[in-house]
Every structure is written in C-alpha cells, then in structure tokens.
Amino acid sequence: MKIGFLACPATMPSTGGERRGDAFEHDLQVAALRPALEARGGSLTEIDWHSPLEDFAAFDLVLLGTVWDYQDHADAFVAKIDAIEKAGTIVCNSPNLVRWNIDKAYLKDLAAQGAQTIPTKWAANAGRADIVSALKFFGSDKVVVKLRVGGGAIGQEIFSKADLPAADWRMGAPALIQPFLPTIQQEGELSFVFIDGAFSHAIQKTPASGEYRIQSLYGGKETPITPSDADIACALTIMQALPGDPPLYARIDMLRADAEGADGSLLLMEAEVIEPFLYPMQGPDLGDRIAEAIVARLR
Ligand SMILES: Nc1ncnc2c1ncn2[C@@H]1O[C@H](COP(=O)(O)OP(=O)(O)O)[C@@H](O)[C@H]1O
Ligand SMILES: [Mg+2]
Structure with missing residues (x-):
C-alpha cells in the first residue's frame, strides 16, 4: 500500500527553497497520516505534483495533500491528476470532483440542491x-x-x-x-471535517483582532469545538449534496447568518474537497480514519 501525498514546491520539506509560512500544516497532516498508514503496512511519500508523470506510477493511491499552488496552474493541475488516474493510480479526491470544486460556481449547484449559501x-x-x-x-x-x-x-x-x-x-x-457577514469577527468560521462521508471533527476559526480572514497566515486561531447536532446535520446536508460518491475527505466551512440570535442557521462559505487542511491537531483520530478509508478503497 504505497500512498503518495501530493505537495507543491512551497510545502515540500527539504527542497532547499523557502517554504510557505503555513507549511507547518503540511507537516502536521503528514505526521497524522504516516504512522496510521505504516501501522497498516503502508507507506506515505511526499511528492511535488509538478514531478514527471512516471514518478507517480509507484503509488497505489495519491492524496491531493498540500497542492497549494494549483490555482496558478489550474489546467495543468487537472490534466496531471487526470493523467495519474488514467495511468492506474487512484486519486483522492477524484479529478471529476476537483474539476467541479475548482470554480466557486459550484456554490450555485449546492444552492440549487437546497444548501443555505451566503447570498452571492x-x-x-x-x-x-x-x-x-x-x-x-x-x-x-x-x-x-x-x-x-x-x-x-x-x-x-x-x-x-x-x-x-x-x-x-x-x-x-x-x-x-x-x-x-460580521459574524466572521465574532463566532468566526466553523469547519466540519468528513471522512468517507462520516463526520470526524469540527473546529472554530477566528481571525486576529482587526482582521476578518481566519487563515493561519493572517494570524487566525483554531479551537476544537463540539458542535450541536443541528449544526452537524446542516454540514452533513451539504456533504451529501456533493456530486458522486462520498469523497475520501471533505471540509465544509460555514458561517452563522447572525450570531446575535436573529438567525442562528449556518450558511455555507465553502465546500473544500481539493486540498483542505484537515486540522489533525483538533481531530486526534484523523490519521486512523483516513488510513481506514484508504484501505477500504484499495481492497
Ligand atoms: N461573506 C463573507 N463575510 C465575511 N467574511 C468572509 C466572507 N467571505 C469570505 N470571508 C473571509 O475570507 C476568507 C476566505 O474566503 P473563502 O470564501 O473561504 O475563500 P478561499 O478560502 O477559497 O480563499 C474566509 O475564510 C473568511 O475569513
Ligand atoms: Mg476558505
């Protein structure tokens, strides 16, 4: 069971170049996954997605990992993962789902299926x-x-x-x-991680004071939370509206319409199925869950 963890030059460890300020997230994700795969007789190898196609042939399955520069090469990226799949390696998540998720126009599809999205x-x-x-x-x-x-x-x-x-x-x-939506600076953004369609864990992400972007690069903070059943159900509805079979991993990012109480419902910010950070620190079972999902796919 040889698993490839796709990365990019700015997240790959030890390529000599400068790593991104949030490359520690790459390391955390790999640290959660590698022992879980090794415990099941597998291995995890980090590989730059820009590498030549033949370099991926050794893998049974590749994870899209930290391909955090794909937006700058969207066509080449999709062509590469298509080619990896054609050559016989399972790609998670699937190139078809990636194609759908790469353009935020997918929010229209989810809204058409009844998802509550931010007015757009x-x-x-x-x-x-x-x-x-x-x-x-x-x-x-x-x-x-x-x-x-x-x-x-x-x-x-x-x-x-x-x-x-x-x-x-x-x-x-x-x-x-x-x-x-001002709730971003109050409650913040809530992320729900799903593995193979099942809820794994959730976190709350709040921006630094004076900021509204919750990303770690802008000083955002992450706290594990135990969401209400209603909030989990809301995220699950969106997870289930994704096209095709349940993806290996998905992160549903949501924002409360009005935290003051006028409208406590959660609105969809993004459904991330390409290369989301999955917050392994806040989900101690994450590595095992993903490893089990991989084993099931390779069976
Ligand atoms: N409608 C909004 N109201 C308040 N904050 C927002 C809104 N849309 C985006 N943001 C902030 O900007 C960040 C990035 O937006 P997002 O839609 O998640 O795009 P991406 O993560 O793909 O760049 C969010 O995490 C949030 O902090
Ligand atoms: Mg986002």
Missing part, C-alpha cells in the same frame, strides 16, 4: 458599478469580492459605501460578490 452575485469582471449595485442589492454596508478560482483569500477585496473602489478598478477575473 456573480460578475465576469467586477468593476466599481458592480460593487455599488451589490451594496444596494444586499442592503449591506460592506461586501467581499472573491475570485471564482482561488484560495487562501488571495486576491480577495473588501469594499464599503465609505470605501468604494477607484472608478477604473477591475477585479481582472471572474468573481463573486457577497455581503460581508
């Missing part, structure tokens, strides 16, 4: 007029604009009535515009 407007190349009309449409003081293909809050912008973009500003790529 879509703009091919957002400009000042789109921001003004979105502020009005949402009846909101502040909006977030994010790239349809992107991650880690890269390229994301915040505008308000008092701080509009310049007249000639353009997002430069297809984007989505959402009302800024």
Whole structure:
C-alpha cells in the first residue's frame, strides 16, 4: 500500500527553497497520516505534483495533500491528476470532483440542491458599478469580492459605501460578490471535517483582532469545538449534496447568518474537497480514519 501525498514546491520539506509560512500544516497532516498508514503496512511519500508523470506510477493511491499552488496552474493541475488516474493510480479526491470544486460556481449547484449559501452575485469582471449595485442589492454596508478560482483569500477585496473602489478598478477575473457577514469577527468560521462521508471533527476559526480572514497566515486561531447536532446535520446536508460518491475527505466551512440570535442557521462559505487542511491537531483520530478509508478503497 504505497500512498503518495501530493505537495507543491512551497510545502515540500527539504527542497532547499523557502517554504510557505503555513507549511507547518503540511507537516502536521503528514505526521497524522504516516504512522496510521505504516501501522497498516503502508507507506506515505511526499511528492511535488509538478514531478514527471512516471514518478507517480509507484503509488497505489495519491492524496491531493498540500497542492497549494494549483490555482496558478489550474489546467495543468487537472490534466496531471487526470493523467495519474488514467495511468492506474487512484486519486483522492477524484479529478471529476476537483474539476467541479475548482470554480466557486459550484456554490450555485449546492444552492440549487437546497444548501443555505451566503447570498452571492456573480460578475465576469467586477468593476466599481458592480460593487455599488451589490451594496444596494444586499442592503449591506460592506461586501467581499472573491475570485471564482482561488484560495487562501488571495486576491480577495473588501469594499464599503465609505470605501468604494477607484472608478477604473477591475477585479481582472471572474468573481463573486457577497455581503460581508460580521459574524466572521465574532463566532468566526466553523469547519466540519468528513471522512468517507462520516463526520470526524469540527473546529472554530477566528481571525486576529482587526482582521476578518481566519487563515493561519493572517494570524487566525483554531479551537476544537463540539458542535450541536443541528449544526452537524446542516454540514452533513451539504456533504451529501456533493456530486458522486462520498469523497475520501471533505471540509465544509460555514458561517452563522447572525450570531446575535436573529438567525442562528449556518450558511455555507465553502465546500473544500481539493486540498483542505484537515486540522489533525483538533481531530486526534484523523490519521486512523483516513488510513481506514484508504484501505477500504484499495481492497
Ligand atoms: N461573506 C463573507 N463575510 C465575511 N467574511 C468572509 C466572507 N467571505 C469570505 N470571508 C473571509 O475570507 C476568507 C476566505 O474566503 P473563502 O470564501 O473561504 O475563500 P478561499 O478560502 O477559497 O480563499 C474566509 O475564510 C473568511 O475569513
Ligand atoms: Mg476558505
């Protein structure tokens, strides 16, 4: 049972180059997985996804791991994992699911299936007029604009009535515009990790003071939580709305509509099935759960 853990130059250990500030998350994930696989007679090898195709032939299954630069090479990335799969190695999660998840337009599919998503407007190349009309449409003081293909809050912008973009500003790529939900700076974002469709653990991610992005690169903090049954059920509904069979791993990121109590329901921020960090520190069984799911797939 040879398992490949796909990484990128900025997360691979010991490539000589500079690693990303959050490469410790790569190490935590590998540290959770490797012993669990070894205990079952398997092995885990970290490999840069940019490596030549023949280098992947040795693996029975590859995990998408920490391919945190795929957005910059989206077509090449999808072509590579397609080719790995064609060559006979199982790819988790599947290239088909990746293709669907790479563009945040998937939020429309999930909303069509009844998922409660954050209200969203879509703009091919957002400009000042789109921001003004979105502020009005949402009846909101502040909006977030994010790239349809992107991650880690890269390229994301915040505008308000008092701080509009310049007249000639353009997002430069297809984007989505959402009302800024202040609960991000209170309760924060809740992440629900599912392995093979079953709930594993949940965490609460809060931003640093004055920040709204909860990513560790921006000083975000992570706390394990025991969510209510209602909140788990809400995340599970979204997990079950994903296309195809339950993926090996999924992280459902949610945000409360209004933490003050007016609306306690959770809204979907993102359904992450490509390369989410799975918070092994807050889910001590994670390695075993994933290893069991892998064993089942290779049986
Ligand atoms: N509508 C929103 N209201 C408040 N904060 C938001 C909103 N959308 C995104 N954010 C913040 O920006 C971060 C990144 O946005 P997200 O949709 O998760 O994109 P990605 O992680 O793919 O870059 C979120 O984790 C959250 O901190
Ligand atoms: Mg996110």
